[in-house]
Amino acid sequence: MSDKTANSTKAKVEGKTLVIERVFDAPRELVFKAFSESGQLESWWGPEGWQTANSRFEFQPDGVWLYCMECRDENQGEFYGRKSCGKAVFQEIAAPERIVYTDMFTDEEGNVVPGMPEILIEVYFKEHGEQTNLITRSHFSSPEELQQLLDKGMAEGFSSQLDRLEDHLKVSR
Numbered sequence: 359m360s361d362k363t364a365n366s367t368k369a370k371v372e373g374k375t376l377v378i379e380r381v382f383d384a385p386r387e388l389v390f391k392a393f394s395e396s397g398q399l400e401s402w403w404g405p406e407g408w409q410t411a412n413s414r415f416e417f418q419p420d421g422v423w424l425y426c427m428e429c430r431d432e433n434q435g436e437f438y439g440r441k442s443c444g445k446a447v448f449q450e451i452a453a454p455e456r457i458v459y460t461d462m463f464t465d466e467e468g469n470v471v472p473g474m475p476e477i478l479i480e481v482y483f484k485e486h487g488e489q490t491n492l493i494t495r496s497h498f499s500s501p502e503e504l505q506q507l508l509d510k511g512m513a514e515g516f517s518s519q520l521d522r523l524e525d526h527l528k529v530s531r
Contacts, residue, residue, distance in 0.1 A: 374500055376504055376508070376513065377493065377494070380492050381486070381491050382492060383527075384489070384527040384530075386454050389454075392523060394453065394457070396412050403519065403522075405519055408430065410425055414468075419448055423446040424464070424468045425444055427442045443464045444464055445461070447460050458481075459479055460477065477496050
């Protein structure tokens with residue numbers, strides 16, 4: 359089991375599951391809204407230097423979320439101008455405590471890319487007074503699938519994304 363800390367983000371691997379945890383200085387309802395409202399999600403989803411556009415966002419069980427992230431930061435070299443798109447299907451929503459969804463890589467039209475992992479993601483919002491402990495558990499089919507995405511910088515990208523969420527929550531208060 360590895361354990362990494364970047365800023366206040368903690369990431370660890372448990373078999374074929376990646377667990378990422380971070381505490382935010384914001385009430386749980388505010389953090390939950392940042393995940394459950396399309397406009398808010400677009401303003402922070404994706405690593406630093408990337409902009410997300412949602413083409414579909416149905417926040418309900420069996421609802422579909424289609425999104426594309428585009429690198430707008432010229433300093434990111436070969437990533438500049440690159441797009442990364444995904445499709446999420448919400449499995450379970452228990453506001454403001456938990457969101458469960460499957461996430462898949464897609465092309466720009468929303469077609470699932472063959473050979474890329476489908477990830478079952480559980481997001482937990484734990485209330486601690488005026489703070490929220492956010493815990494994500496990303497379940498892969500195998501440790502090798504998880505390692506494939508870790509090698510592509512998934513943990514670092516998600517940590518950067520949570521930095522953006524933290525900035526978003528400061529201006530949302």
